[in-house]
Amino acid sequence: xxxxxxxxxxxxxxxxxxxxxxxxxxxxxxxxxxxxxxxxxxxxxxxxxxxxxxxxxxxxxxxxxxxxxxxxxxxxxxxxxxxxxxxxxxxxxxxxxxxxxxxxxxxxxxxxxxxxxxxxxxxxxxxxxxxxxxxxxxxxxxxxxxxxxxxxxxxxxxxxxxxxxxxxxxxxxxxxxxxxxxxxxxxxxxxxx
Amino acid sequence: xxxxxxxxxxxxxxxxxxxxxxxxxxxxxxxxxxxxxxxxxxxxxxxxxxxxxxxxxxxxxxxxxxxxxxxxxxxxxxxxxxxxxxxxxxxxxxxxxxxxxxxxxxxxxxxxxxxxxxxxxxxxxxxxxxxxxxxxxxxxxxxxxxxxxxxxxxxxxxxxxxxxxxxxxxxxxxxxxxxxxxxxxxxxxxxxxxxxxxxxxxxxxxxxxxxxxxxxxxxxxxxxxxxxxxxxxxxxxxxxxxxxxxxxxxxxxxxxxxxxxxxxxxxxxxxxxxxxxxxxxxxxxxxxxxxxxxxxxxxxxxxxxxxxxxxxxxxxxxxxxxxxxxxxxxxxxxxxxxxxxxxxxxxxxxxxxxxxxxxxxxxxxxxxxxxxxxxxxxxxxxxxxxxxxxxxxxxxxxxxxxxxxxxxxxxxxxxxxxxxxxxxxxxxxxxxxxxxxxxxxxxxxxxxxxxxxx
Ligand code: SF4
Numbered sequence: 178x179x180x181x182x183x184x185x186x187x188x189x190x191x192x193x194x195x196x197x198x199x200x201x202x203x204x205x206x207x208x209x210x211x212x213x214x215x216x217x218x219x220x221x222x223x224x225x226x227x228x229x230x231x232x233x234x235x236x237x238x239x240x241x242x243x244x245x246x247x248x249x250x251x252x253x254x255x256x257x258x259x260x261x262x263x264x265x266x267x268x269x270x271x272x273x274x275x276x277x278x279x280x281x282x283x284x285x286x287x288x289x290x291x292x293x294x295x296x297x298x299x300x301x302x303x304x305x306x307x308x309x310x311x312x313x314x315x316x317x318x319x320x321x322x323x324x325x326x327x328x329x330x331x332x333x334x335x336x337x338x339x340x341x342x343x344x345x346x347x348x349x350x351x352x353x354x355x356x357x358x359x360x361x362x363x364x365x366x367x368x369x370x
Numbered sequence: 371x372x373x374x375x376x377x378x379x380x381x382x383x384x385x386x387x388x389x390x391x392x393x394x395x396x397x398x399x400x401x402x403x404x405x406x407x408x409x410x411x412x413x414x415x416x417x418x419x420x421x422x423x424x425x426x427x428x429x430x431x432x433x434x435x436x437x438x439x440x441x442x443x444x445x446x447x448x449x450x451x452x453x454x455x456x457x458x459x460x461x462x463x464x465x466x467x468x469x470x471x472x473x474x475x476x477x478x479x480x481x482x483x484x485x486x487x488x489x490x491x492x493x494x495x496x497x498x499x500x501x502x503x504x505x506x507x508x509x510x511x512x513x514x515x516x517x518x519x520x521x522x523x524x525x526x527x528x529x530x531x532x533x534x535x536x537x538x539x540x541x542x543x544x545x546x547x548x549x550x551x552x553x554x555x556x557x558x559x560x561x562x563x564x565x566x567x568x569x570x571x572x573x574x575x576x577x578x579x580x581x582x583x584x585x586x587x588x589x590x591x592x593x594x595x596x597x598x599x600x601x602x603x604x605x606x607x608x609x610x611x612x613x614x615x616x617x618x619x620x621x622x623x624x625x626x627x628x629x630x631x632x633x634x635x636x637x638x639x640x641x642x643x644x645x646x647x648x649x650x651x652x653x654x655x656x657x658x659x660x661x662x663x664x665x666x667x668x669x670x671x672x673x674x675x676x677x678x679x680x681x682x683x684x685x686x687x688x689x690x691x692x693x694x695x696x697x698x699x700x701x702x703x704x705x706x707x708x709x710x711x712x713x714x715x716x717x718x719x720x721x722x723x724x725x726x727x728x729x730x731x732x733x734x735x736x737x738x739x740x741x742x743x744x745x746x747x748x749x750x751x752x753x754x755x756x757x758x759x760x761x762x763x764x765x766x767x768x769x770x771x772x773x774x775x776x777x778x779x780x781x782x783x784x785x786x787x788x789x790x791x792x793x794x795x796x797x798x799x800x801x802x803x804x805x806x807x808x809x810x811x812x813x814x815x816x817x818x819x820x821x822x823x824x
Contacts, residue, residue, distance in 0.1 A: 180450040183654045187431045187606065190662030195428040198421040200614060204411050205621075218631060269596035270562045288409075288621075289631035302643055303595035306588045306635075324617035324632075331613060337444070337641030341620075343632045346588040350503035350519065352526045353394050354546035359502060360554060360561070361588025361635070 202325035211287045211320040212369065219290030222344035223357050225366045232256050232314055235368040239279070242366065243310060246276035252298060253279050253314045263300035269307060278308035282315035282342075282367070284330060288323045291343040292367065296336045305342060311362040313342070317369035373716030375763035378688035387525060392686040394522065399680045401629025402730065409625065418618050420734040423671035426609055427661060433576040433609045434652065440579025444641040446648045454484035457653045461486060461568070461601055462493055464649050468599050470495060470565040474557075476583070476590035477501045478570030479517050479674060480603050480653060483696045486568075498560045500589040502553055509536045515690025517697055518627050518676035523689050557589070567593030571604035571650070572673070573619055577612040580640035581650070584623065584633040591637055600642070603651045606658065607670040619673060622732035626675040660708045665743050669704050671733040678727035678737055684720050688767070693717060700727035704740040707748065715752050718744035720767070 207214070216226045225242075229235050232255035239258065250272070251259045256279055266272060280299060282292040292313055296302060305311050321327050331339070346361030357363065382388055406412045426433060438448045449464075451457035457480075465473060473495055475481065487497045487508075499508045503520035507513060509532050514520030521529070526544025533539040533549055537556050542548045569590045574581040581602060583590045594600045610619065624630040642648045660670055679685050679699030690698035695706040695714060703721065706714035718741045727737040748756070 178450075179452040179456060179654075182452055183450055183606065183652075183658060184431050184434065186654065186658035187434070187661060190658055191430050192428050192664065192667065195421075195425045197425040197611060198418055200418060200618060204414055205409070207410055222630065222634075273558065273562060286632075291632050291636070296643075301595070303592070306591040306595060324621050325614075328614045328617045335640075337639070337643060339638045340591070341632065341636040341638075342634065343636075344634050346586065346634055348502045348550060348587050349628075350501070350506065350521050351529055351544070351546040351549055352390075352524075353397070353519075353522075354526075356547050356550040358554070359550065359587035359589070360500065360557060360592045 200325055202323065205325055206322050207288070211322060212317055214287040214322075215285050215290060215320045216369070218287065219285075219344065219367060222290050223347065223365070224290060224344045225364065227366065227368050228317065229368050229370055231370060232368070235279075235312070235314060238368075239277070239312060239366070243277050246310070248275050249277045249279070250275055250300070250304065250308070251279040252300065252304075253281050256314070266301060269301070269303045272301070272303060272307045275304075275308045277310045277312065278304050279312040279314065280305060282313040284319040284321060284327070285315060286322075286324060286327050286341070287320050289343055291327075291341040293327065293331070294340050294342055295334065296338040302338050305340070306346075306361045308362055310364045310366070311342075311345070312366040312368065314368045314370065373763070374688065374692050374694070374720040375716065375767045377692035377694060378684075378720070378767055381523075381689035381692055382687070388687055388689075391523065391689060395680045395686045398519075398628060399677070399730070402626055402677055402680070403629075405625040405629040405631065409621070415618060415621060416732055416734050419622050419673075419732055420668075420671060422610065422615050422618060423733050424668065426611060427607070427667065427670055429611075430606065430609065430661065433611060434606060436576040437574055437579055437609055438652075440577070441650060442579070444579045446579065446641065446650055449649060449651045451651055451653045451655070453655050454653075457481075457484045457603065457651055457655065458486050458489040460651055461603070462490060462495075464599070464601055465490070465495055465566060466493075468566060468647075470599065472496045472498070472560070472564045473566050473568060474498050474500050474560055474564040474593040474597070475504075475568045476570065476585060476593060477504055477520070478568065478603055479514075479696060480570060480605055481568065482514065483655065484653070486603075498557070498564070500557050500560065500593055501585070501587060502550065502589075505553060505557065506532065509533075513691070513696070515698065516676060516679060517674050518679075523691065558592075561592045561596045564593060564597050566599035566601065567597045568601045568603065569594060571602050571608050572623070573610050573616060574604055574608045574650075575611075575613050575616065576609055578640060580613075580638055581608075582616060582620075583637045583639065584620070584635065585637075586628075586630075586634045588635055591635060594637075594639075595643070598646050600639075600646065600648045601651065602639070602648065603653060605653050605655070607672075623673055623675050626677040626730065626732040656709050660705070663708065666704060666708060666740055668733075668735050669701065669708075669737075669740060671735050672701055672705075673733060675732055677730040677732065678735075681726045681730050683722060683724065683726070684767075688720065693720070700737045700741070701735070704735075704737055704744060707744045711748065711751060715748045715756060716763075718742075718748060
């Protein structure tokens with residue numbers, strides 16, 4: 178069987194034990210305001226960041242930014258914009274014409290503008306990818322400095338899927354010209370409460 | 371036997387395009403430098419990356435078994451493939467069992483290495499590469515010329531024509547925004563019509579049985595979440611011990627690759643969605659042999675960021691296709707001879723040995739030293755005839771380009787100045803062993819000549 182053949186070959190060829198180094202997050206921690214750093218990095222990678230006092234306060238901003246959005250799926254309490262019943266969706270294809278998805282983010286990472294979105298925040302895994310525009314609402318106090326501080330937070334994460342989202346989808350595959358909006362959302366709005 | 375010099379000469383026929391290629395890749399290298407400069411203790415981060423990989427390789431068997439056990443517990447199916455043929459057969463069988471007619475793929479250099487696409491197509495399965503760059507080369511019936519930027523060798527006008535022919539677009543002169551939007555529409559259809567999705571794996575975590583896939587375009591996730599069957603193919607070296615190590619590698623990967631702080635999507639898969647299946651295919655295909663070569667072992671640290679490719683003066687001026695191997699550039703040139711020494715014998719000579727690849731590598735692979743070691747192996751194994759023909763031609767390619775030579779020389783002299791004695795006079799440098807190297811001159815002959823001539 179190939180499994181034992183491969184493992185035998187590996188065991189024959191792998192070197193003697195080499196120790197695993199410790200990661201010291203303090204070595205990589207930067208001084209400074211996490212919220213400001215997060216906002217500036219996320220803006221630099223193409224995200225639109227808004228500071229708001231409550232989810233409700235995001236409503237007028239979303240309405241102004243997406244006046245033509247007809248099909249909206251919202252997973253955030255306090256933002257009454259839903260035009261579809263999330264539970265009625267049975268296939269990805271039914272979301273193909275989704276104009277806007279609004280989802281909660283668990284926490285952000287200042288060094289790279291990434292936001293952790295667990296599967297439980299979504300009605301379907303495809304949601305934050307298939308939507309034309311994505312909005313994430315998160316608690317602005319939930320920002321860590323680096324990825325070294327992000328993973329301890331995920332120590333007890335047991336869900337089947339989760340994703341760090343950093344900005345809108347993008348590509349530069351045609352002569353290195355940056356185009357925002359590849360296969361995923363054409364834009365990302367982030368509301369920091 | 372054809373080799374790098376002949377193919378590189380072909381690429382060099384379009385001078386202006388070679389200049390563009392050279393400059394574009396150098397710009398990516400510079401973005402990488404800027405980004406690395408913003409990270410506190412970047413060098414310690416690289417060391418960590420290298421040490422974690424070295425540790426993992428020294429425990430690889432155990433970690434792979436741990437990974438399998440946890441993945442099975444998560445409800446994921448695990449397959450083992452000793453070589454490319456077995457990999458292709460396994461993938462095809464899974465697809466046949468699920469009656470898959472249409473497959474969407476995101477980027478996977480491993481499936482390129484295994485020649486999966488032609489294999490599946492011969493079995494009547496429609497395969498669509500969904501990364502924009504990969505779709506471009508697929509439509510052009512070519513192969514990726516770069517592991518991160520698959521279509522970097524293509525001019526926008528060529529892409530314009532290609533899309534007119536296959537996607538029915540209008541003539542746009544190569545308008546990147548227009549063409550990308552059209553590709554989005556075209557591929558959206560493919561995602562929604564597909565029966566299954568195949569992805570690569572950036573990191574597989576022994577501790578959790580989960581794995582991470584990184585993209586900027588969102589194509590991997592579009593395919594995976596729109597279809598009921600997800601096949602993820604990984605080389606045995608993709609394993610890392612625990613989730614916390616993702617912190618190190620995700621910090622290194624995108625910064626080194628494109629100068630981004632992180633890719634847009636870092637997707638963490640652990641268990642299938644309701645009604646979905648996930649299959650992982652773990653592939654050896656020569657990797658465990660490389661593990662048994664101590665002087666080349668750490669080439670398995672590679673996280674496929676492409677930084678060594680972007681910085682390589684020879685790659686930039688010879689193009690990815692000139693290497694004739696799935697992974698081009700410096701890293702490919704130390705991996706390929708391990709697979710087939712005779713066939714890839716010219717590759718280790720397609721280098722100035724300037725060491726720039728090693729300087730940028732996020733996991734500190736001593737690529738330039740391994741290139742030098744392969745040269746010694748090749749001269750020994752392939753004999754003098756080979757050396758006189760191919761090796762000399764490859765060397766001639768390097769020396770015929772004053773730009774390359776200047777780049778290599780400058781860095782070389784700098785290295786000689788800053789490299790500790792024990793490195794210069796180590797066993798690797800058989801010449802330095804016998805005699806002291808001359809003090810590096812402050813300026814090279816070329817620089818002196820330029821100055822003297824005004
Ligand atoms: S060898 Fe190093 S620099 Fe080159 S692709 Fe691999 S990880 Fe990146």
